[in-house]
Amino acid sequence: MATKSALIIVDLQEDFCPPNGSLAVTGGRDIVPIVNALLAAPFFDIRVATKDWHPHDHISFAENHPPPNNKPFESFAKIVNPFNDAESYDTRLWPVHCVQGTPGAELVPELDLARIDKIVEKGQDKRVEMYSAFYDPFVNPCVSVSELRGYLKEQKVTKAYVVGLAMDYCVRATALDALKEGFETYIIEDATKAVDPKEGWDKARAEMEDTGIKFVQSTDIIS
Ligand code: VGL
Ligand code: ZN
Numbered sequence: 735m736a737t738k739s740a741l742i743i744v745d746l747q748e749d750f751c752p753p754n755g756s757l758a759v760t761g762g763r764d765i766v767p768i769v770n771a772l773l774a775a776p777f778f779d780i781r782v783a784t785k786d787w788h789p790h791d792h793i794s795f796a797e798n799h800p801p802p803n804n805k806p807f808e809s810f811a812k813i814v815n816p817f818n819d820a821e822s823y824d825t826r827l828w829p830v831h832c833v834q835g836t837p838g839a840e841l842v843p844e845l846d847l848a849r850i851d852k853i854v855e856k857g858q859d860k861r862v863e864m865y866s867a868f869y870d871p872f873v874n875p876c877v878s879v880s881e882l883r884g885y886l887k888e889q890k891v892t893k894a895y896v897v898g899l900a901m902d903y904c905v906r907a908t909a910l911d912a913l914k915e916g917f918e919t920y921i922i923e924d925a926t927k928a929v930d931p932k933e934g935w936d937k938a939r940a941e942m943e944d945t946g947i948k949f950v951q952s953t954d955i956i957s
Pocket of ligand 2: 786788794832846857
């Protein structure tokens with residue numbers, strides 16, 4: 735089968751970037767020149783950007799939970815599958831971020847949008863967290879599915895190169911699901927940043943490498 739490579743730019747949105755993002759990832763905006771260089775590389779056949787795209791009453795927002803367990807970055811909430819109360823997970827709560835239609839939800843304006851073939855929105859269902867740009871973590875049944883899988887399969891993509899924000903949350907989850915969906919999956923290491931650049935980065939990197947995700951540098955692609 736012919737190789738077809740997709741660049742998947744995860745959540746490169748204002749709310750994840752300094753100086754004003756509500757959930758700013760340290761150095762988040764610094765990856766934009768590298769991502770733009772990757773967007774310009776003939777190496778890729780398909781270029782996708784994802785957007786975290788939450789309703790104001792999303793379950794991941796700390797302020798939508800009663801005290802005392804409603805501290806952004808610290809508190810956790812239990813999320814139960816609305817279709818199956820035997821399935822649940824604990825999830826970290828965040829400041830309000832990437833609310834549909836707000837300036838914080840916009841892709842950063844420095845991004846070379848003209849080269850992007852497809853924008854995929856995710857996280858619209860208020861009942862579930864959705865770090866992965868493919869689907870939410872519930873399986874029995876899954877609650878929210880984005881357009882990403884269908885689009886990549888329709889385009890006959892075989893390799894997925896994942897970049898963007900944040901390495902230890904949405905980049906990680908998207909890459910793990912890309913691998914699960916049968917794509918040969920890569921992280922371009924210098925084109926992502928972590929919420930927790932120390933333990934978060936190391937833990938996510940080790941886990942991804944263990945499952946078979948490969949780590950490369952942008953200079954391996956743009957030469
Ligand atoms: C993300 C936390 C909450 C991400 C999204 O894009 O990594 N992190 N929502
Ligand atoms: Zn989010």
